[in-house]
Amino acid sequence: MEIVINTEDPVPIFTQLVKQIKQAVLSEELKTGSALPSIRYLASDLNLNHKTVAKAYRILERDSVIVTKGYRGTFIHPDAKANSTVDLNQWASDELRNTIRTLRESGVTDSEIRIAFRDEMNNRNL
Amino acid sequence: MPENIIFFVVFSSQIFLLSFYRPRKLFNLLDQVFETYPPERYPRFYPRPMEFYEKTLKKSRILNICSILVVLLIVAMRYTYLRKGNWDSLMVTICFLIQTLPLILLNISLKKDYKLMREQDSRTIRKAELKPIRLFDFISPGLIGMAVFVYISFAAFAIYIVQIDDEWYEAFYYIFLVSLIYLLFAVLIKKAVFGKKWDPYQSDEDRKRQVKLIVRTFVCASIVVTIYLALSIAFSFAEMRHFMPAVWSLYLQVMFLIPFKTPKIEDKNFEVYKKDTPAVKTN
Numbered sequence: 001m002e003i004v005i006n007t008e009d010p011v012p013i014f015t016q017l018v019k020q021i022k023q024a025v026l027s028e029e030l031k032t033g034s035a036l037p038s039i040r041y042l043a044s045d046l047n048l049n050h051k052t053v054a055k056a057y058r059i060l061e062r063d064s065v066i067v068t069k070g071y072r073g074t075f076i077h078p079d080a081k082a083n084s085t086v087d088l089n090q091w092a093s094d095e096l097r098n099t100i101r102t103l104r105e106s107g108v109t110d111s112e113i114r115i116a117f118r119d120e121m122n123n124r125n126l
Numbered sequence: 127m128p129e130n131i132i133f134f135v136v137f138s139s140q141i142f143l144l145s146f147y148r149p150r151k152l153f154n155l156l157d158q159v160f161e162t163y164p165p166e167r168y169p170r171f172y173p174r175p176m177e178f179y180e181k182t183l184k185k186s187r188i189l190n191i192c193s194i195l196v197v198l199l200i201v202a203m204r205y206t207y208l209r210k211g212n213w214d215s216l217m218v219t220i221c222f223l224i225q226t227l228p229l230i231l232l233n234i235s236l237k238k239d240y241k242l243m244r245e246q247d248s249r250t251i252r253k254a255e256l257k258p259i260r261l262f263d264f265i266s267p268g269l270i271g272m273a274v275f276v277y278i279s280f281a282a283f284a285i286y287i288v289q290i291d292d293e294w295y296e297a298f299y300y301i302f303l304v305s306l307i308y309l310l311f312a313v314l315i316k317k318a319v320f321g322k323k324w325d326p327y328q329s330d331e332d333r334k335r336q337v338k339l340i341v342r343t344f345v346c347a348s349i350v351v352t353i354y355l356a357l358s359i360a361f362s363f364a365e366m367r368h369f370m371p372a373v374w375s376l377y378l379q380v381m382f383l384i385p386f387k388t389p390k391i392e393d394k395n396f397e398v399y400k401k402d403t404p405a406v407k408t409n
Contacts, residue, residue, distance in 0.1 A: 001256045008250040024256070035258035044323040045254035047247060073258060 001029040005046050013048060017056035022065060022084040025076060032081070036066060036074040063088060133372040137201075137218070140375045144225040144382060145194045149186075152229065155391065156183055163396045170327050171399035173242035182235050189228035197221045215374040222378045240324040247326045255330070261319055264334070264341045273308075273345050280304055280352045287363055300355050307351050311344040318344075329395040350380050 001024045005016055024030040036042075039057055043050035057074060060066040064083040068074045077083065103113050160179065165172040172179065200221060261270075281304075284297035318340040323333060354377040361369055 003254050003256050005252045005254075006250055007252065021256070030256070036256060037254075037258050038320050040322070041259060041320050042254060042256070044321065046252045047244065047323075047326050048252075 003042075003046065005048070013052050014056040014059065017053065018059050021056070021060055022063075025065060025080045025084045028081075030076050030080075032076050032078050034076045036076070038073065132369065133375070136372040136375045136379075137221075140218070140222070140225070140379050141194075141197060143379055144222065145190065145197065148383070149190045149229060152232075153183065153187060153190075159391055162391065163399070168396055168399040169401050170243065170246075171396065173239050173246050182232065186228050186232040189231065193224045193228055196224050200224075215371050218371050218375045218378065222375075222382070226382060237324075244326050259319060261315070261341070264319060264338045265345060269342070269345050273348050276349050276352045277304060277308060280356050283356055284359060287359055291363070297359060300359060304352050304355060308348055311348045315341050315344050327398040329398050332393075332395055335393065347381060350377065 003017065003020055005013055007013065009016060011019075021030065021036075030036075036057075037045070039053045040050050042048075043053040046053070057066065057068075061068060063086060064077050065080045066074050067077045100113060104110075108116075156179075160176075160183075163171060165176050200217070204217065281301050284301050288297045318337050325332075328336075354373070357373055358370065361367060361373065
């Protein structure tokens with residue numbers, strides 16, 4: 001499976017990586033248990049900073065699309081296909097949109113929403 | 127003295143291989159590359175002006191001639207002025223370093239090009255194959271098995287020597303040394319297989335070929351080092367130390383020649399260095 005990265009694309013590089021790997025899982029180009037190249041190797045091949053690839057792998061691991069098995073490497077998660085359809089970013093946007101709508105309907109002003117959002121984001125106890 | 131004759135033959139071979147044969151082959155190869163793949167058609171291959179490469183090659187040739195003269199002077203002084211025919215391993219090492227210096231400097235100089243290539247790489251579309259790599263993609267399990275076998279045999283041999291002569295406890299030091307060398311080579315192999323790609327334009331096949339060569343070199347080198355140390359113990363134990371300079375010279379020649387298997391330029395994909403080449407699959 002081939003990864004194509006466009007550095008001039010406004011979409012962040014790590015997002016391009018995440019999307020293409022998920023797409024490959026959905027189209028079964030990458031099957032359950034398939035091994036992926038190491039972060040450093042892929043970063044070197046694409047001439048990218050390894051932190052960018054590491055970030056993409058972290059997101060994929062969080063979404064249970066890939067699984068890292070220590071020194072043995074990184075593999076496609078057994079439930080990757082089902083999990084690839086879940087878009088946490090989209091879900092977060094939807095949740096926020098609904099909350100903002102509810103708050104506006106209740107009469108809370110935008111600046112009050114922003115302050116409340118900022119305060120809650122800064123709340124380390126969350 | 128037979129050891130002197132043996133040494134003379136082996137050391138002559140060192141001079142021929144390291145000062146004449148190998149440099150000539152490498153210089154001719156570079157000449158051929160510059161001629162067949164000029165910067166006008168393959169600009170990505172030359173991150174610096176062509177004059178730089180011509181000058182570097184010329185300097186290396188001169189340096190190589192100087193190194194030959196210095197080595198021959200050392201040999202002449204050893205045999206004529208000092209009236210001393212016995213060679214020690216240190217002198218062989220000094221000659222080896224002088225002989226290899228021009229090629230090492232040339233390699234260092236050309237290696238800097240990869241950094242410039244990466245800096246000048248302005249492609250916005252980059253491609254890579256999403257498939258894992260394994261050590262055994264680059265080397266046969268048989269050769270790895272052989273390296274392990276040689277290591278175990280060496281350890282058994284060293285322990286055997288200690289058992290028949292208590293004073294040979296330094297054999298353990300040799301086991302430690304070999305273990306360290308194996309560890310070092312393992313790290314270098316890992317770096318070659320999973321590490322950074324130096325040439326950003328390099329094609330998949332070329333990279334595989336290069337990594338294969340590096341891995342095989344280190345595995346073979348670890349075997350050769352172990353055999354050399356085993357010989358060193360055996361010769362010292364049998365009071366045959368006077369043969370060691372010849373063995374040492376032979377060892378250095380083998381170590382020097384293992385990594386320098388001349389690549390055929392026809393095998394290398396130079397199309398990737400053309401200016402109008404679109405983003406190529408790099409792996």
